[in-house]
Amino acid sequence: MSEKKAVLLDRDGTLIVDMVYLNDPERIEYLPGVFEALRLLRDHEYVFCVATNQSGVARGIVDVRNLDEIHRRIQAKFCSEGVDILSFHSAPYMTSFDHPMRKPNAGMLLEAARWHGVDLAASWMVGDRMTDVEAGHRAGCRSALVGVMESPENFHHFRPPEVHAPNLLDVAREIVARS
Numbered sequence: 300m301s302e303k304k305a306v307l308l309d310r311d312g313t314l315i316v317d318m319v320y321l322n323d324p325e326r327i328e329y330l331p332g333v334f335e336a337l338r339l340l341r342d343h344e345y346v347f348c349v350a351t352n353q354s355g356v357a358r359g360i361v362d363v364r365n366l367d368e369i370h371r372r373i374q375a376k377f378c379s380e381g382v383d384i385l386s387f388h389s390a391p392y393m394t395s396f397d398h399p400m401r402k403p404n405a406g407m408l409l410e411a412a413r414w415h416g417v418d419l420a421a422s423w424m425v426g427d428r429m430t431d432v433e434a435g436h437r438a439g440c441r442s443a444l445v446g447v448m449e450s451p452e453n454f455h456h457f458r459p460p461e462v463h464a465p466n467l468l469d470v471a472r473e474i475v476a477r478s
């Protein structure tokens with residue numbers, strides 16, 4: 300069986316508006332163009348997983364039952380838009396804790412690859428933070444930075460992203476162009 304190629308996605312600031320410790324499933328807001336972006340990538344044989352740091356769980360601000368419900372709703376919404384997100388991986392650890400599952404470490408990406416038979420060298424990590432970019436590189440993927448939250452120049456200790464674009468649809472077009 301040939302291995303799949305994946306686009307591994309950050310959640311907050313990449314697929315949905317970053318509410319900072321989102322704990323209410325009613326407050327999910329999708330960013331512009333995200334459904335079109337993932338349909339374009341789907342049409343080029345990419346599969347999708349989400350990898351999200353959730354230190355709000357360790358802080359007691361985010362309830363894991365709400366986190367599960369938020370992910371269930373996001374998955375259902377993308378499904379209704381024709382996009383199948385295979386799995387959600389979350390790292391409920393403190394920012395100060397260098398846990399192997401917490402980005403910029405690659406644990407969640409490696410887990411997603413193991414679960415679904417993903418060829419990481421043919422895959423991409425996409426996120427709005429340089430920790431997402433670095434996690435992708437540590438997993439052996441190429442990485443794309445979305446939006447204007449961070450400038451790669453400010454992160455000399457991390458390798459810069461292969462793609463940097465203002466929104467997910469532009470990122471998707473770049474990934475397709477480089478596939």
Ligand SMILES: [Mg+2]
Nearest residue numbers: 309311312427
């Ligand atoms: Mg983010």
